[in-house]
Amino acid sequence: MCGIVGFISESKDTEFLLDGLKKLEYRGYDSAGIAVVKDGGIMVQRCEGKIVNLEKKLHDFAMESTIGIGHTRWATHGRPSEENAHPHQSGGIVVVHNGIIENYLELKEMLKSKGHEFVSETDTEIIPHLINYFITKGSGFEDAVTKALHEIKGSYAIAVINKDEPDKLIAARMSSPLVIGIGKDEYFVASDIPAILSHTNEVIFLDDGEIVLMTTDGVTVKSLDGAVREKEVTKIHWSPVMAEKAGYKHFMLKEIFEQPQAIIDTMSGRLSDESGGVFLSDMNLTDDELLAVRKITIVACGTSWHAALVGKFMLEETLRIPVEVELGSEYRYRDPLVGDGDLLLLISQSGETADTLAALHEGRSKGAKVV
Ligand code: GLU
Numbered sequence: 001m002c003g004i005v006g007f008i009s010e011s012k013d014t015e016f017l018l019d020g021l022k023k024l025e026y027r028g029y030d031s032a033g034i035a036v037v038k039d040g041g042i043m044v045q046r047c048e049g050k051i052v053n054l055e056k057k058l059h060d061f062a063m064e065s066t067i068g069i070g071h072t073r074w075a076t077h078g079r080p081s082e083e084n085a086h087p088h089q090s091g092g093i094v095v096v097h098n099g100i101i102e103n104y105l106e107l108k109e110m111l112k113s114k115g116h117e118f119v120s121e122t123d124t125e126i127i128p129h130l131i132n133y134f135i136t137k138g139s140g141f142e143d144a145v146t147k148a149l150h151e152i153k154g155s156y157a158i159a160v161i162n163k164d165e166p167d168k169l170i171a172a173r174m175s176s177p178l179v180i181g182i183g184k185d186e187y188f189v190a191s192d193i194p195a196i197l198s199h200t201n202e203v204i205f206l207d208d209g210e211i212v213l214m215t216t217d218g219v220t221v222k223s224l225d226g227a228v229r230e231k232e233v234t235k236i237h238w239s240p241v242m243a244e245k246a247g248y249k250h251f252m253l254k255e256i257f258e259q260p261q262a263i264i265d266t267m268s269g270r271l272s273d274e275s276g277g278v279f280l281s282d283m284n285l286t287d288d289e290l291l292a293v294r295k296i297t298i299v300a301c302g303t304s305w306h307a308a309l310v311g312k313f314m315l316e317e318t319l320r321i322p323v324e325v326e327l328g329s330e331y332r333y334r335d336p337l338v339g340d341g342d343l344l345l346l347i348s349q350s351g352e353t354a355d356t357l358a359a360l361h362e363g364r365s366k367g368a369k370v371v
Helices: 014-023 051-059 104-113 126-136 141-151 240-244 251-257 259-267 287-291 302-319 354-365
Strands: 003-013 031-038 041-048 064-073 088-090 093-101 154-162 169-174 179-182 187-190 202-205 210-215 218-223 295-300 323-327 342-347
Touching: 003 014, 003 093, 003 154, 003 169, 014 031, 014 051, 014 064, 031 051, 031 093, 041 051, 064 093, 064 154, 088 126, 093 126, 104 126, 126 141, 126 154, 141 154, 141 169, 141 210, 169 187, 179 218, 187 210, 251 259, 295 302, 295 354, 302 323, 302 342, 342 354
Parallel strands: 295 323, 295 342
Antiparallel strands: 003 064, 003 187, 031 041, 031 064, 088 093, 093 154, 154 169, 169 210, 179 187, 179 202, 210 218
């Protein structure tokens, strides 16, 4: 889960979105994108990798606009790629989302049966389609977003814009942070304060189950059942650096305290309470291939290697299959005994650790299954 930023204003540059996304960079991300409405059309620009890639792309597309949203993605469903990067779109509806839609497969099937076509592997893409679906059935924009949120199970912070109603920005949250920034005749939305702190220090913290309609005249916060909520405006006195650390003295301390939520986020959408089932749709191994595994080798470097040492105990206890842990930098330079019946499990936060990738190619070329 990564970052969201958005604005509604008399006029702002795409630079505002880029700048906000850069302030959220510390949260980690694998791709980024923005959307603005201009002259009755929507411009969406996305790309894989670093924000500087997006910045380069925007050299040719920088523009002023009255409404826009931006996103940095930390992929949960679907690999990091341009097609999977946010914003996602259906007709004139454009959405950025942080979180996980747990029932996205069911909703995707339903929407496909009504003729909706999907172009990404993400859970997020169902959100703009669902909103669009309710609009085509006669709902107004805000009503359609509310109806869509009633259908969705999971965690979300979203910001939504609509080509046909460019004077409204709608945002909502459930188990994913979202703040609203109050400017002078302009309003902002962001997943964290640093993204907007240089524009305003007055914010409203949204609570779970709240939806906010933003126009240049003001913001209205409601619960999902339509009741208007009075919200307190908080003045932030943190410096930008303190804000990034959410008041903790060190990033490391912040990350330690975030671990329970990080674990919940990792598992959500992948475990079923009802059937006790586990869904690992990105694993690409059949049940038979998994049952044929005789030994697991976890290959990793640095912190991932330490996580692997813990994983070894958990996997051996649960699976009763021998598990070895290897350092990527050593594994790649010997002639490892690996082949049929072996499962190589590679851990890398960035997905780009060179030694770990070399181990992956080595294992795969010798006939091991690779995850
Ligand atoms: N689940 C969404 C995705 O994989 C959002 C991830 C995020 O929070 O950045 O695209």
